[in-house]
Amino acid sequence: xxxxxxxxxxxxxxxxxxxxxxxxxxxxxxxxxxxxxxxxxxxxxxxxxxxxxxxxxxxxxxxxxxxxxxxxxxxxxxxxxxxxxxxxxxxxxxxxxxxxxxxxxxxxxxxxxxxxxxxxxxxxxxxxxxxxxxxxxxxxxxxxxxxxxxxxxxxxxxxxxxxxxxxxxxxxxxxxxxxxxxxxxxxxxxxxxxxxxxxxxxxxxxxxxxxxxxxxxxxxxxxxxxxxxxxxxxxxxxxxxxxxxxxxxxxxxxxxxxxxxxxxxxx
Numbered sequence: 001x002x003x004x005x006x007x008x009x010x011x012x013x014x015x016x017x018x019x020x021x022x023x024x025x026x027x028x029x030x031x032x033x034x035x036x037x038x039x040x041x042x043x044x045x046x047x048x049x050x051x052x053x054x055x056x057x058x059x060x061x062x063x064x065x066x067x068x069x070x071x072x073x074x075x076x077x078x079x080x081x082x083x084x085x086x087x088x089x090x091x092x093x094x095x096x097x098x099x100x101x102x103x104x105x106x107x108x109x110x111x112x113x114x115x116x117x118x119x120x121x122x123x124x125x126x127x128x129x130x131x132x133x134x135x136x137x138x139x140x141x142x143x144x145x146x147x148x149x150x151x152x153x154x155x156x157x158x159x160x161x162x163x164x165x166x167x168x169x170x171x172x173x174x175x176x177x178x179x180x181x182x183x184x185x186x187x188x189x190x191x192x193x194x195x196x197x198x199x200x201x202x203x204x205x206x207x208x209x210x211x212x213x214x215x216x217x218x219x220x221x222x223x224x225x226x227x228x229x230x231x232x233x234x235x236x237x238x239x240x241x242x243x244x245x246x247x248x249x250x251x252x253x254x255x256x257x258x259x260x261x262x263x264x265x266x267x
Contacts, residue, residue, distance in 0.1 A: 009255035010076045011137045011146070014201065017250035019208065021082065021243055026157065026212025028239040029089025031220050033059065035232035037094050043102075052098035059094055063087035067147050071140050076254035078247055084147070086243075089209065092154030100159055107163035114156035118206065121149040133198050135255045150205075157209020165214050171226040172218035179211035 012018050036055045038044040043051025066084035073080060100110045125145035126132050137146045164175040186204045189195050219235050221227025 008075060009135050009138050010070070010073070010143065011081060011134055011255055012076065012078065013251075013253045013255045014134070015251075017246065019204070021246050021250070022085065022205070023208050023212055023215075024239055024243050024246070025082065025086045026089045026154070026209045027216045027219075028086055028212075028236055028243065029093050029154065029209075030158070030161075030213045030216025031232050031239065032086075032236040033090045033093030033097070034216070034220060035236055037097060039232045043097070047101040052094055052102050055094035056091060056098050059087060059091035063091045063151070067143075070147075071143050076252075078252035082243065082247060085150070088147070088150050089154045089157075089212065092151065092156075092209070093158045093213070096155045096158035096162070100162065107159055107167050110159040111156060111163050114152060114159055117152040118149065118156055121145070121152050122202065125149060131198075132202070134201060137255075153202075153206045154209050157206060158213050161210035161213030161217070164210060165217060165226075172214045172221065173226065175214035176211060176218060179207055179214065182207050183211065 033055060034044075036058065037051045041049070041051030041054060043049060043055070063084065066080065066087045070077075070080050070084050096110060096114070099105050099113075100107055105113070122132050125142075129136070129142060129145070132145075132149075134146065136142055161175060161179075164170055164178060165172045168175075170178060183204060186200055186207070190197070190200050216235075218227050219230045220232045221229070223229045
């Protein structure tokens with residue numbers, strides 16, 4: 001039962017199920033984005049044919065519509081929320097590829113710029129509202145900061161995943177193992193230290209994106225590039241079906257936070 005001094009958040013409670021769906025959503029964002037820009041628009045063969053820009057425009061429109069719907073709802077809706085997350089990670093994929101490949105910024109430059117964008121977004125959110133705790137996401141103003149930060153983090157994750165897999169020589173499977181190890185470390189810090197839970201959440205949220213990027217690339221990239229060469233549309237369809245099943249099976253509860261009189265004090 002909800003206490004009088006508590007308000008229901010418009011984002012889901014952070015549980016193991018949340019992280020399972022989040023990782024699958026980021027993987028879907030990679031395979032789905034690549035299916036449009038590479039399989040159908042052939043941007044991987046010619047980075048300047050407009051494929052990455054067209055894909056970015058299409059998925060950005062879906063993302064904006066999903067966020068408007070999310071903000072317009074008066075309470076947490078699991079389907080709208082996860083649609084917005086999938087759209088954000090897909091547009092993050094195509095946008096990062098556009099900047100890195102079509103504009104020639106490169107993985108290192110793109111990752112550095114996007115990391116700065118994430119940190120600036122979090123800083124602006126904190127100084128404007130006094131908290132970056134996702135449990136306080138219950139008003140349109142907080143939601144705008146939340147989704148802007150997520151968009152930057154999803155785009156950063158794509159660039160970071162590509163940089164780790166390609167520039168360091170680890171490959172897609174090696175990159176995935178690195179990011180898995182990072183998430184295991186964050187989980188250990190969560191259970192055995194008193195480090196800020198807000199910091200650990202955002203660190204994990206950001207790390208799940210390059211994990212999904214490297215796993216998605218491992219599934220659909222050619223075998224001579226270290227992938228399994230699976231069909232991108234087919235892989236995307238299977239991952240989407242698993243996400244739908246998990247949303248139906250796993251509890252989808254809104255997070256809770258102190259009432260509006262003290263919400264901004266939650267650190």
